[in-house]
Amino acid sequence: MNTQQKIEALRDELRQHNYNYYILDNPTISDYEFDIKLKELQALEDANPEFFDANSPTQRVGGTITKNFKTVVHDFRMYSLDNSYSKEDLEDWEKRIKKMVDGDVHYTCELKYDGASMNLTYENGKLIRAVTRGDGVQGDEVTANVKTINTVPLRLKGDFPERFDIRGEIILPIEGFLKMNEERIANDEEPYRNPRNTASGSLKLQNSSEVAKRPLECLLYSIKGNNLNISTQFEGLEKAREWGFKVPKEAKLVNSIKEVLDYVAYWDEHRHNLPYEIDGVVIKVNSLYQQDELGFTAKAPRWAMAYKFKAEQVSTRLNEITYQVGRTGAITPVANLEPVQLAGTIVKRASLHNADQIEKLDIRVRDEVFVEKGGEIIPKIISVDLSKRPEDSVITQYISHCPECGTELIRPEGESKHYCPNYNGCPPQVVGRIQHYISRKAMDIEGLGGETVALLVKEGLISNYADLYELTKEQVIPLERMAEKSAENLVNGIEASKQIPFERVLFALGIRYVGETVAKKLAKHYKSIGALSSASALDLVAVDEIGERIAESVVEFFSLEENKIIVERLKTFGVQLEISADKLLNQTEKLKGQTFVVSGVFETISRNELKKRIEDNGGKVSSSISSKTSYLVAGDKMGPSKREKAEKNNVPIISEQDFLLMV
Numbered sequence: 001m002n003t004q005q006k007i008e009a010l011r012d013e014l015r016q017h018n019y020n021y022y023i024l025d026n027p028t029i030s031d032y033e034f035d036i037k038l039k040e041l042q043a044l045e046d047a048n049p050e051f052f053d054a055n056s057p058t059q060r061v062g063g064t065i066t067k068n069f070k071t072v073v074h075d076f077r078m079y080s081l082d083n084s085y086s087k088e089d090l091e092d093w094e095k096r097i098k099k100m101v102d103g104d105v106h107y108t109c110e111l112k113y114d115g116a117s118m119n120l121t122y123e124n125g126k127l128i129r130a131v132t133r134g135d136g137v138q139g140d141e142v143t144a145n146v147k148t149i150n151t152v153p154l155r156l157k158g159d160f161p162e163r164f165d166i167r168g169e170i171i172l173p174i175e176g177f178l179k180m181n182e183e184r185i186a187n188d189e190e191p192y193r194n195p196r197n198t199a200s201g202s203l204k205l206q207n208s209s210e211v212a213k214r215p216l217e218c219l220l221y222s223i224k225g226n227n228l229n230i231s232t233q234f235e236g237l238e239k240a241r242e243w244g245f246k247v248p249k250e251a252k253l254v255n256s257i258k259e260v261l262d263y264v265a266y267w268d269e270h271r272h273n274l275p276y277e278i279d280g281v282v283i284k285v286n287s288l289y290q291q292d293e294l295g296f297t298a299k300a301p302r303w304a305m306a307y308k309f310k311a312e313q314v315s316t317r318l319n320e321i322t323y324q325v326g327r328t329g330a331i332t333p334v335a336n337l338e339p340v341q342l343a344g345t346i347v348k349r350a351s352l353h354n355a356d357q358i359e360k361l362d363i364r365v366r367d368e369v370f371v372e373k374g375g376e377i378i379p380k381i382i383s384v385d386l387s388k389r390p391e392d393s394v395i396t397q398y399i400s401h402c403p404e405c406g407t408e409l410i411r412p413e414g415e416s417k418h419y420c421p422n423y424n425g426c427p428p429q430v431v432g433r434i435q436h437y438i439s440r441k442a443m444d445i446e447g448l449g450g451e452t453v454a455l456l457v458k459e460g461l462i463s464n465y466a467d468l469y470e471l472t473k474e475q476v477i478p479l480e481r482m483a484e485k486s487a488e489n490l491v492n493g494i495e496a497s498k499q500i501p502f503e504r505v506l507f508a509l510g511i512r513y514v515g516e517t518v519a520k521k522l523a524k525h526y527k528s529i530g531a532l533s534s535a536s537a538l539d540l541v542a543v544d545e546i547g548e549r550i551a552e553s554v555v556e557f558f559s560l561e562e563n564k565i566i567v568e569r570l571k572t573f574g575v576q577l578e579i580s581a582d583k584l585l586n587q588t589e590k591l592k593g594q595t596f597v598v599s600g601v602f603e604t605i606s607r608n609e610l611k612k613r614i615e616d617n618g619g620k621v622s623s624s625i626s627s628k629t630s631y632l633v634a635g636d637k638m639g640p641s642k643r644e645k646a647e648k649n650n651v652p653i654i655s656e657q658d659f660l661l662m663v
């Protein structure tokens, strides 16, 4: 096998594994084996750029930056759907249909996936573009982002038409959505509101590798094209499945409106067992011939109808408003409700967001309130049933002091939340910070869990994360449910955390607004906690992508005497508070302020290694040439257009050797 054949074989194999995993839900190799093969392919492609393929499985990881999405006119207009809400609506619809077409009418019932609509165009079995619905006539081209979605096939299988469009919904399954939110909360970021908005927002991210990190899926429901050789909607769905698309199996072919209603009733009740959200059912006349006869109104096809489920709402009594204190001291008011069945779960609590929200709705204890579970996962109170308000009810007074420690709350200007400023004495803040410190993405301390942390604090054994390093086995053993072995694991786990690299320690410190990414940036720029802690807000904002809010928070953190002491102690215990020596060894600021574009194949160094050298020496790597580019590093087989563009913009072209001399 020559190299090209080898590359093709690997691509085919990986495509099949992708299909088994994402479409059939039936993987035949481990994730680890898959990664090894993918890396092998990546290495071969890197070494042989002449065999580049935009639809290779390696392209799923993204990396393309799109500043402005191109507007594209759809080949087939993307219509909206008419809505129905009752049995009568559907029966009227059938009457209208029967007036216009002859013969029996059958219907395909599908779920109405709640996400963002997407039109995919395939030519010769390859995905050539992906366009959002936009206004129905034209939308935005988001191909680079859509390519990262694993359920979108980049190459088709079987006997597909030469060119066609296929439509689907980009959705974010609930589990993935909740996981993303967990991470956001851990990073001290505002959680996303609902899966639908998060899915559609994802399509417009400029960096496709960010999109690749999101567990999006694409569920298909309609094929458009000329000479497709398909005669019914249901057959279209089956064909799409054969070509490798994800088409939910819940779609059903039925023979009457009565059966449609059964389908609707079934899914209204069972929709909460699905892994994703739906907001109704879509019913389509099955025969494409009949569809043609029926045609379109100005807005929607006459042959399709959405049946919208009612957003589920119940009324229940508000028993009490309590206030939660997060690890950053932020206060969240919570409505404690008389338990009630809603959308497949029993609801006992609802978020009240903040003081303004309570005031706006004039929510009072003992009110009968309407609770809705719409697109949002956490139920919310939408209104108060004023007719049922007790005569002696009193306006809700938002708390002025922390419910946990009694300190007077503050509300920083421009923020919607109140905070407890008792940084070191407020128990949920103290415990929360230590829990964050030991969490998986931070110090990842094995053998120590969140509950044990709470217990250790309660027992007075620790009151900040530096105290962890002085814990002994003997102190821990007497704790509830602590066997000798677990105590030993705990102490060993803490010891092992001394090897965790600086950037993660920085994240673990729990400085407000310093999430994982920001921590990496700061670690790389300042290289040690000493340098970072003496930086002023002005210095900080000069660092790429560090804004004022972050800068102020960092300065504040290091201005607190308690924090200085804790950091000093971490240092004496041997926690990594600077970038390790071997990482530092090759790092300089020689290329500071300079932007490089790298193109072609190199002799003594791989392209990735070259990029790393640029970054290690303080330079920036960009993917396209502009007047801001400082140098184009040209290797073998560089395209003529790059050269032209460099010459046009007066960008000096340098060789691999020139570059290596520079550093």
Ligand code: AMP
Binding pocket: 079, 080, 081, 082, 110, 111, 112, 113, 114, 116, 117, 118, 133, 168, 169, 221, 282, 306
């Ligand atoms: P609406 O936005 O309420 O007018 O509803 C039309 C939208 O429903 C379409 O643009 C699709 O994005 C979406 N949709 C979700 N599931 C389906 C489905 N099974 N068939 C057709 N459209 C669907």
Ligand code: ZN
Binding pocket: 325, 402, 403, 404, 405, 406, 407, 420, 421, 422, 425, 426, 427
């Ligand atoms: Zn407090």
